[in-house]
Amino acid sequence: MGLAGVDMVIVPATTGQMGVLPGHVATIAELKPGVLSVHEGNETTKYFVSSGFVFIHANSFADIIAVEAVPLDQIDANLVQKGLVEFTQKLSSATTDLEKAEAQIGIDVHSALNSALTG
């Protein structure tokens, strides 16, 4: 939603955390739930991203499109724990593949949230 010049961005791609610096090769990557950190000088701003895509263009422009992005300090740890427990329960009681997949997604997001808050 904004255009800014920064030094480095670490994005949570499906293949793991990916660091993007100026001059990165052009890439399209899908994001998994995780922490996005923007490094500018000595400051780092961290956001939790639910999922999305990142396009890195050859001219050192990167577009990050996220379905939802929340600054880390706005996340409530208790709710995260509760959500994790809830989804784990759902996974164990899930019958159809669809339910299992949905529960699994919930677990993934919440455990990523958890590690984002602690790590």
Add this chain to the structure above:
Amino acid sequence: MAMAALRREGRRFAPLISPRPITAVRSSPIAPSHEDECPIGVRYISTQVVRNRMKSVKNIQKITKAMKMVAASKLRAVQTKAENSRGLWQPFTALLGDLPSVDVKKSVVVTISSDKGLCGGINSTSVKISKGIHKLNSGPEKETQYVILGEKAKAQLIRDSKKDIELIITELQKNPLNYTQVSVLADEILKNVEFDALRIVFNKFHSVVSFVPTVSTVLSPEIVEREAESGGKLGDLDNYEVEGGETKGEILQNLAEFQFSCVMFNAVLENACSEQGARMSAMDSSSRNAGDMLDRLTLTYNRTRQASITTELIEIISGASALEG
């Protein structure tokens, strides 16, 4: 003079209130107010009719003014959302480009319109453009289907293109628009409709007085591959390394779906803005019209009133002069 006026007033209200003794005394050579023609032969429109008309026109003016203000406040609310959502699809266009002239076999036109009326001509323009695209894309081996969002386009398109309609979705704006709702919608469309290219027709909001009908094209992954191979804007796509996933195709599939939902989200918001803006200007011109009508009616009313006063005076004076001899 005042008595005559009072008597006339009394008579005018006679049908509404119980008849006063004063009016019973006066038999009326001048016609009671709700007849158009006086027995003597003096013709004038009755003032009661004109006053009723004036009252209803004034009410209409109040209502349209209120509707304009409601639309203005709704517009303010949606406008910030719409402008923020523009950033969602811009990266996609930067990457993939927007190719309205792409040649595909099966295209699906998603027409976005409003549910409520009284919003000027925006729905008709959207429908016109959708029909135009349909015509452009028809031919041997090519076909076009419609997906309709909103009551107004449904009413217009169901008449002549009933067999080409795949999906109709209405009552979109019952709850405030948000991305989750739109992504569920996009999911429905993607599941039920197979397409090579999706063309979304909506009214883009440029300003409160200008709404431009726009078409956004979203291509399916296969077509993206095809276009990438043939060069042009999408030819650069191959320069991009695609991370993750087993195949490039899988990522492209996700990409296309995400692009569709982002573009839909923006389109729906922009259309909502345009709808409110169009309604504002429609209601504004309507209140101005009502004001003009009111002025003309007031003039007629005054003329009528003065004519009947003059007639009464003439009677009295001629009666008096007849008596004098």
